[in-house]
Amino acid sequence: MSSEPHPTAILTGASGGIGAAIVAELLSLGYQVYGIGRDFSKKDSPKATEFFHPVELDLTDTAALTDYLVPLQKKHAVSLLVNNAGVGYFGLHEELNSRKIHEMVMVNVEVPMLLSQLFLRDLKQLRGQIINISSVTAHKSNPHGCAYGATKAALSSFSSSLFDEARKYGVRITGIHPDMTVSNFYRNADFDTDGDVQCSLTPQDVASAVRSVITARDGMVITDITLKPQLHRLHRK
Numbered sequence: 001m002s003s004e005p006h007p008t009a010i011l012t013g014a015s016g017g018i019g020a021a022i023v024a025e026l027l028s029l030g031y032q033v034y035g036i037g038r039d040f041s042k043k044d045s046p047k048a049t050e051f052f053h054p055v056e057l058d059l060t061d062t063a064a065l066t067d068y069l070v071p072l073q074k075k076h077a078v079s080l081l082v083n084n085a086g087v088g089y090f091g092l093h094e095e096l097n098s099r100k101i102h103e104m105v106m107v108n109v110e111v112p113m114l115l116s117q118l119f120l121r122d123l124k125q126l127r128g129q130i131i132n133i134s135s136v137t138a139h140k141s142n143p144h145g146c147a148y149g150a151t152k153a154a155l156s157s158f159s160s161s162l163f164d165e166a167r168k169y170g171v172r173i174t175g176i177h178p179d180m181t182v183s184n185f186y187r188n189a190d191f192d193t194d195g196d197v198q199c200s201l202t203p204q205d206v207a208s209a210v211r212s213v214i215t216a217r218d219g220m221v222i223t224d225i226t227l228k229p230q231l232h233r234l235h236r237k
């Protein structure tokens with residue numbers, strides 16, 4: 001963390017689900033958080049406070065994104081970037097369309113790469129940190145989620161390579177790999193998380209992993225975390 005009383009964090013996908021739980025965790029760690037999402041009017045969206053700034057932006061509009069972030073970067077020393085926003089479309093690969101494939105590649109891979117590039121010099125100066133919310137799908141074969149799994153494999157590969165590139169500057173980079181987590185993520189799928197807490201993670205489980213990564217002692221870096229529920233079971237809609 002930087003020595004500012006309220007170090008600045010950028011978090012994508014802050015408007016609900018796992019991101020909303022990460023917002024609460026970052027605020028409890030003393031960060032001021034700029035959280036990006038398209039719609040903060042949802043029931044579980046965190047509300048604006050002195051230290052939480054909801055930013056309504058579509059991440060696929062990368063021109064608007066950089067127009068917002070470049071001036072912010074001049075005003076605040078950003079010491080933490082959490083790439084959490086993600087989108088998944090599932091089913092037989094031939095049933096996806098180019099718009100869905102493009103959206104997954106943009107949101108899940110291209111935007112984390114762009115944001116990392118934008119903030120990396122600052123993070124090197126501040127000995128800051130990037131946390132990428134990937135997925136267990138990054139490490140396995142994903143029939144009915146071939147493109148989604150490939151985007152997460154790319155994000156995890158990017159994450160570990162960038163750590164090796166930037167570690168000598170004191171930058172810490174972590175990929176977190178959750179299994180199925182209760183959120184609105186599977187709204188486009190023909191399956192969802194099982195209701196039993198033994199069979200799925202909670203957004204708070206992932207947020208607690210984020211806390212562990214941030215509070216690790218100086219000199220020790222948690223580069224990867226995989227989180228799985230005790231039991232493997234999902235719910236067919």
Ligand SMILES: NC(=O)c1ccc[n+]([C@@H]2O[C@H](COP(=O)([O-])OP(=O)(O)OC[C@H]3O[C@@H](n4cnc5c(N)ncnc54)[C@H](OP(=O)(O)O)[C@@H]3O)[C@@H](O)[C@H]2O)c1
Nearest residue numbers: 013015017018037038039058059085086180181183184185
């Ligand atoms: N849920 C799971 O089982 C699970 C498992 C492993 C990994 N993950 C990963 O965890 C991350 C968070 O997922 P979640 O479960 O919390 O899903 P979620 O409830 O669907 O939340 C996704 C977040 O990403 C934001 N987002 C998506 N597309 C965006 C865009 N074009 N522009 C701006 N914001 C955008 C959404 O904001 P708006 O809706 O306001 O646009 C929302 O805040 C994702 O990267 C996902 O791949 C989830």
